[in-house]
Amino acid sequence: MSNAFYAPGEPRAAKVNDLFAAIARRYDLLNDLQSFGLHRRWKRRVAKLAAAAPGTRALDLCCGTGDIAFALARRGAETTGLDFSDKMLEVAVARSRKQKASTSSSQLATPKFIQGDAQQLPFPDNSFDIVTVGYGLRNLASWERGLDEMFRVARPGARIIVLDFGKPPNSLWRKIYFTHLKISVPLIGWLFCGNAQAYAYILESLKHYPAQLAVAEKMRALKLANVRVINLLGGAMAINYGEKPAGSF
Numbered sequence: 001m002s003n004a005f006y007a008p009g010e011p012r013a014a015k016v017n018d019l020f021a022a023i024a025r026r027y028d029l030l031n032d033l034q035s036f037g038l039h040r041r042w043k044r045r046v047a048k049l050a051a052a053a054p055g056t057r058a059l060d061l062c063c064g065t066g067d068i069a070f071a072l073a074r075r076g077a078e079t080t081g082l083d084f085s086d087k088m089l090e091v092a093v094a095r096s097r098k099q100k101a102s103t104s105s106s107q108l109a110t111p112k113f114i115q116g117d118a119q120q121l122p123f124p125d126n127s128f129d130i131v132t133v134g135y136g137l138r139n140l141a142s143w144e145r146g147l148d149e150m151f152r153v154a155r156p157g158a159r160i161i162v163l164d165f166g167k168p169p170n171s172l173w174r175k176i177y178f179t180h181l182k183i184s185v186p187l188i189g190w191l192f193c194g195n196a197q198a199y200a201y202i203l204e205s206l207k208h209y210p211a212q213l214a215v216a217e218k219m220r221a222l223k224l225a226n227v228r229v230i231n232l233l234g235g236a237m238a239i240n241y242g243e244k245p246a247g248s249f
C-alpha cells in the first residue's frame with residue numbers, strides 16, 4: 001500500500017476518494033460480509049445514543065451509502081448526510097429513492113445528501129443537535145480537524161458521536177483481530193469486489209489512527225460533557241460519545 005495514502009492534505013484526500021469510488025457499488029455487501037452483519041446493529045446504536053427524534057437536526061459526516069443517516073432519519077430527525085465521494089452518494093440517493101417508492105407513507109423522512117468535505121463543513125456554527133461520523137474520521141487527512149469541525153457545527157447540548165474501528169486493549173485479541181484485518185478482510189474484498197488493496201487499507205489506516213482512547217482525549221480537550229467510550233467486540237470497534245456543553249459557542 002502506497003504511503004501516498006498518509007501524506008497530509010490533498011494527496012491523501014484524492015487517494016481516499018479514488019478508493020471509495022472504486023468500491024462504492026459493492027460497499028454495503030462487503031460491510032455485511034466482513035462484520036457478519038454486525039455493523040447494522042452498531043449503526044442503530046449510534047442513532048439511539050444520538051437521541052434522534054422529531055424536531056432534532058442531525059448531520060452524518062462521511063455518510064457513504066447512508067446507513068447512519070437513514071437510521072437517524074427513521075427516528076424522525078431532520079437529517080443531512082455529507083460525503084465527498086459522488087459515487088458513494090449516488091448509492092445513498094438511489095437507496096433513498098427506492099425507500100420512498102416502496103412506502104406508501106408521504107410522511108417518511110429521508111435524509112438529504114450533499115457533497116462536501118468533512119474537514120471544511122459548509123454550515124454555520126451551532127447548527128445541529130446531533131453530529132455523527134461512522135468509519136470516517138480515520139480516513140481524514142486530520143482526524144483532529146474533523147472533530148473540531150463536528151464541534152463547531154454542533155449546537156450547545158448537541159450529541160457528538162464517532163463510530164470506527166478500534167484498538168482492543170487485550171494484546172492477544174488485538175493480534176487475532178489485526179490478523180483478520182490483514183488476511184481475511186482483503187481476501188473477502190478480492191473475492192467479492194475484485195479489490196484486495198482497498199480492503200488492506202483498513203488495517204493501514206488504523207495503524208495511523210490513534211482510535212478510541214485518543215478520540216476520547218480530544219473530546220475532553222474540547223470540553224465536551226459526558227465523554228464515554230463504548231467498546232464493542234472487546235474494543236475491535238468503538239463508539240465515542242460526548243455532548244457539547246450548554247453555554248459553549
Ligand SMILES: C[S@@+](CC[C@H](N)C(=O)[O-])C[C@H]1O[C@@H](n2cnc3c(N)ncnc32)[C@H](O)[C@@H]1O
Binds near residue numbers: 020063064066116118
Ligand atoms: C468507510 S466509509 C463509511 C461510510 C458510512 N459512514 C458507513 O458507516 O458505512 C468512509 C466514507 O468517508 C468518506 N470520506 C473520506 N474522507 C472524506 C472527507 N474529507 N470529507 C467527506 N467524506 C469523506 C468516503 O468517501 C467514504 O464514503
